[in-house]
Amino acid sequence: MKHKNNQENLLLIAWVISLIAMSGSLYFSEVKQFEPCTLCWFQRIVIYPFTLLLGIALIRKDYGISFYTMILSAIGTCISTYHYFIQKVSFVSEHSVSCGRIPCTGEYINLLGFITIPFVALTAFLIILICSFLSWKQMKKHEMKI
Template sequence: MSRARSVRSPRPLLGAATVVAAVATAGSLFLSLGLGLTPCRLCWYQRILMYPLVVVVGVAAIEERSGVARTVLPLSVFGLALAAYHSWLQVTQTTCSVGVVSCATVQYRLFGLLTIPNLSLLAFLLVTGIVAVASWRTRR
């Protein structure tokens, strides 16, 4: 493989996006199964959008498919918007009657700072950005 080809390979970036999605998935499972926290409805929707990204981006990394952005970006951008809305709810609302657990309730803070929706927002932002850069780099 030539040097020019290896520089433009999407594999390292897609691998990084896979790691982010896998850590987010494992983290959400630890919070619910390990710590016993009950996810609210918005958390469930974010999980529905994040979990498949582990497999989709992971396979794309193995097969060096930068075209996966067409599949990943709709999921990750929608997840990003949902996590941003959820984070906004926690800052501005005291209750939310969407489900059994209020979406406005802060159940956990990482380092006393980041709430669960903030962590989801960060993960979706990273996946979106990394996949967009991988797609852009291979098209140049």
């Protein structure tokens, strides 16, 4: 029974993080009028469904979702890492392909010299990835006992 509470807490954390990430991205684009670059759109494509999928899984107590959110958050992590490297590593930015009308090297925010929008997205994806992995691991461990 304890593992179910832990899995539910992990699912809740992942859902809250996805909700914050989606709200933050909508705030930046709709309120602050920051136009997203192509890589920002790809990150949004990955993060937005989490809000709905994790919310439904939380209500239904469907911990099997963790396998799928683990894979999707790993994809989001890769996109965010690449985007962050384009912004912060000159070698990568000099050798990357053009991103479109809005340059992916642009930094709408830059707190403390390293916190940019892709960094925040990367953090969200990593938290969801860790929560999903831990939930999946607990689910597998419980299945082996049965």
